Amino acid sequence: MKAITLDSSQDSKLLLTDVQSRALLPGEVRVQIKAAALNHRDEWCRKGLYPNLKDGVVLGSDGAGIVAEIGEGVDYDWLQKEVIINPALNWGANQKVQSEAFEILGMPRNGTLAESVIVPLDRLHEKPAHLSWEEAGALPLAGLTAFRALTFQGDLQAGENLLVTGFGGGVAQFAVQFGLALGARVSTSSSSPEKLERANALGVDFTFNYMDHNWISKAFEETNGFDLIVDGAVGDTLNHLIEVAKPGGKIVFYGATLGNPSKLIARKIFWNQLKIMGTTMGSDQDFINMLSLVCEKRIVPIIDQVFKFDEAEEAFDRMRDGKQTGKIVLVP
Structure with a gap:
């Protein structure tokens, strides 16, 4: 073959x-x-x-x-x-x-x-x-990864503010689609205006170009911070995510394409009682639940x-x- x-x-x-x-x-x-x-x-x-x-x-x-x-x-x-x-x-x-x-x-x-x-x-x-x-x-792979990040690790609830970074990649795409299907208020970020336009067409509430140095302040103006952030880049952008997370919020990352952060704003993590956690792929039950959501909401x-x-x-x-x-x- x-x-x-x-x-x-x-x-x-x-x-x-x-x-x-x-x-x-x-x-x-x-x-x-x-x-x-x-x-x-x-x-x-x-x-x-x-x-x-x-x-x-x-x-x-x-x-x-x-x-x-x-x-x-x-x-x-x-x-x-x-x-x-x-x-x-x-x-x-x-x-x-x-x-x-x-x-x-x-x-x-x-x-x-x-x-x-x-x-x-x-x-x-x-x-x-x-x-x-x-x-x-x-x-399969990206859908499963996104679903577990949102549901098991992120415990996303309807009405919460969700930020998915790096729209355009497979996991980010599914995290946006699943977040919308679960009733969240979804925002996403990218450096590509074309990709952000595509995200807008899906029905996201807000989009941010992370190359814009004012994107953090804009995010706060629009959303007052995020209950859950799903990210696949980490690196020093983790500190930006800490800045836009709501007190008591969660940051779930499934990859580290930018490597490890060179520094960490530790005081803001503990003072705002943030939860930072990793995730990868998902269990057999996660896969079953992901397929159920895809079929119920007819996600494409x-x-x-x-x-x-x-x-x-x-x-x-x-x-x-x-x-x-x-x-x-x-x-x-």
């Missing part, structure tokens, strides 16, 4: 090649991929910034498709079923945190950027009927652009350069 693999000998670090598939183990299924999507995790693998990297592994965590083959012990009713894949493996029984055995589809085990992928049956859920293949394939992921597998380098470069608004999707 054709697949996009990590290959450090290539200039692009990517190779579209034929990969030998294997026989199914008991409890496994083979899913014929109809659409897959990129996450920053895939680009970090390409850059060599992810642990346990190995050439020849098929990249990709997001995917949706049709069950083409079932292993021993799997009910025949699953054959030919349209499914979406939960890429979080071995979360464990503790809703608070993943187990030591936790891993994510796409490294170190083969992922979804292939004509087919083998996964345990318990990773499958029926594809939301209102979504196209491309939309369903775009949902924003698709930035769809590429063929043989255009993978262009797709990865678009993510690397931060040009996307929404999810970048690849199809076989």
Whole structure:
């Protein structure tokens, strides 16, 4: 089968090649991929910034498709079923945190950027009927991450002020959409006027260009501060978020693309009784609850652009350069 693999000998670090598939183990299924999507995790693998990297592994965590083959012990009713894949493996029984055995589809085990992928049956859920293949394939990893950040960690309530930073990326996109669906007063930030216009079209209350040195004062004028802030950048921008958080507010971060902060306004954290917490991916229950919200509110992921597998380098470069608004999707 054709697949996009990590290959450090290539200039692009990517190779579209034929990969030998294997026989199914008991409890496994083979899913014929109809659409897959990129996450920053895939680009970090390409850059060599992810642990346990190995050439020849098929990249990709997001995917949706049709069950083409079932292993021993799997009910025949699953054959030919349209499914979406939960890429979080071995979360464990503790809703608070993943187990030591936790891993994510796409490294170190083969992922979804292939004509087919083998996964345990318990990773499958029926594809939301209102979504196209491309939309369903775009949902899993970023949707799960955003949902847990808002609900389990952030405990977002209807009517609260929510700030989602960095609109345009996958997690931020879903955090905005889910926040609106949950009844929050949603604001978002970006350095791109075009991306902020897209956010306005979704129905957010306020948008802020974080390149504007007055954005913090503007945020206070418009909102009087935020009950919950969801961020994927951290770095020294964490201190800006501390400034715009309401007393008793929460800051949840799911990534640190800007690295660690060089300083921290500790006094404001304890005096305002702020909660700062990390989050990553989500439990199996989070995934079920996320799908329930998507189906109930008929939420549709924003698709930035769809590429063929043989255009993978262009797709990865678009993510690397931060040009996307929404999810970048690849199809076989």
